[in-house]
Amino acid sequence: MIAVDWGTSNRRAWALDGAGHVLAEIGDGEGLLAVKQGGFARSFADFAAPWLAAGRSVPVLMCGMVGSKMGWAEVPYIAAPADLASLSRNLQHVAFDGGARIAIVPGVSCIHDGVPDVMRGEECQVLAVLAERKLRDACLLLPGTHSKWVQVKDGKLASFRTYMTGELYNALTSSGTLAQLMEKSAPDRDAFLSGLARARQADAGALTHALFGVRTLGLFGSLPRSGLSSYLSGLLIGTEMQDATAWSGADAVIAVGSPKLLDNYRIAAEVFGLAFEAHDNAALLPPALFMIARDAGLVT
Amino acid sequence: MIAVDWGTSNRRAWALDGAGHVLAEIGDGEGLLAVKQGGFARSFADFAAPWLAAGRSVPVLMCGMVGSKMGWAEVPYIAAPADLASLSRNLQHVAFDGGARIAIVPGVSCIHDGVPDVMRGEECQVLAVLAERKLRDACLLLPGTHSKWVQVKDGKLASFRTYMTGELYNALTSSGTLAQLMEKSAPDRDAFLSGLARARQADAGALTHALFGVRTLGLFGSLPRSGLSSYLSGLLIGTEMQDATAWSGADAVIAVGSPKLLDNYRIAAEVFGLAFEAHDNAALLPPALFMIARDAGLVT
Structure with missing residues (x-):
């Protein structure tokens, strides 16, 4: 076939x-x-x-x-x-x-x-x-333009939530006031971790507020401009993970995606104390x- | 001068x-x-x-x-x-x-x-x-591309929060998977109210998740495609207002902006039970x- x-x-x-x-x-x-x-x-x-x-x-x-x-x-x-x-x-x-x-x-x-x-x-x-x-019961994560978190119960795909994480990242790094400040560069792990940490802060506020912080951290030199896109990535993936773990109650997740995306989510899962198992989706x-x-x- | x-x-x-x-x-x-x-x-x-x-x-x-x-x-x-x-x-x-x-x-x-x-x-x-x-004490709102909520204490501009509400609205209605589904049309008050209501729901989830709902409500015909941009506007303004009222503790707000924006925020304030006073910023x-x-x- x-x-x-x-x-x-x-x-x-x-x-x-x-x-x-x-x-x-x-x-x-x-x-x-x-x-x-x-x-x-x-x-x-x-x-x-x-x-x-x-x-x-x-x-x-x-x-x-x-x-x-x-x-x-x-x-x-x-x-x-x-x-x-x-x-x-x-x-x-x-x-x-x-x-x-x-x-x-x-x-x-x-x-x-x-x-x-x-x-x-x-x-x-x-x-x-x-x-x-x-497996009969599990929490699965399929990161991407539209990330999906899936609850499997009794062998069935029971429920899921989609997050526009990748699409928002692409939109905000390609034009607008955040993209203006960003310099192209290799991924910045420290900035990514800072973004994750910000997403976990109880009083970080709504995402639309936290996003403005990407701009001000760059303006004030608190983050190098070469790290702003990694910070944004951490903020968006952290926001997704914060919500999805609260929703699913999971303490372990099986992620299926492309190796590059899986790397980011692996780091995020560690920060969130979530056991992480990864599968390459191509296979x-x-x-x-x-x-x-x-x-x-x-x-x- | x-x-x-x-x-x-x-x-x-x-x-x-x-x-x-x-x-x-x-x-x-x-x-x-x-x-x-x-x-x-x-x-x-x-x-x-x-x-x-x-x-x-x-x-x-x-x-x-x-x-x-x-x-x-x-x-x-x-x-x-x-x-x-x-x-x-x-x-x-x-x-x-x-x-x-x-x-x-x-x-x-x-x-x-x-x-x-x-x-x-x-x-x-x-x-x-x-x-x-x-006034010596007040909560002010300046809606716009980057909306600001300002706490005034003892006659001083004490603290404020910025929300990228307008910029995100512009980005998501001009390209991407939400914009694809939208039809240009007059503002749809019912759809705007639905978006506000969604933002207030305790389990609506992260904004990146709620945004995907703009797409699915359109796909399933739950909202007319002509109403999707108003729904998005309600969702974003509602997210801002939910966060800003929790942050400020205000039960009344003095808004300063352009008349068209003020209309939307006036409706939102009513839904959130917030007394609303508006000033045209040009004056x-x-x-x-x-x-x-x-x-x-x-x-x-």
């Missing part, structure tokens, strides 16, 4: 053998933003051409924003609690006549006080970790999609 | 008679961003040309970012608590040979837990309100600068 992670900015695909082992991997920058509505079938045919052949019908399972309104087909979210079975039962098949049977995994939603939260793609990584570690999606495909009878 | 408010984006000036009454007003978009370093004297000479004449020496008092590192001359902040006398004693004179004696009012700083906070220009508005209302600066000039002996 072919496993695909098709996101907003990038996509990756893996060719798997009958036991789910990765035979080959490809990837490019043709995320949703680069594909015209109605152009997904053609785009995929080009992308996966080496693995497709007329007359055959290879099973393909996709996850990520490809299942959103902006994607190939909008696959309705399934409501948490969700598990392998509920994802497998709710795959959505899309029309494709180029030598493949294609299905998309649904995303998962939950609601807190009338406000929905959503994920697309992360649910597969969560399932993969649960299967690999044989997790193929087995997760294989598991779902098998459960759904797409592969036997 | 001539009173000048010279900010980052705009500048305004007023010609005042010997009793401090406004005779004429001018303004343009030549804020700091439009003036080259070293070009302030020339820029001011052109701006105020009708009011300047060789052989005379009219007193000019300026406030705002013109006294910052990016401005005409960097005037050191004076540390809170500050009052009329401490501002008047610390005016900084700048060289000008075009028929005027020019001084700049210092900004004010305070420090909380090692993190500085600063203002430039707002201190004059605060003094003006205190003088006009004959306050000339008397404030006149008061300081007289106290400093620039005018008699």
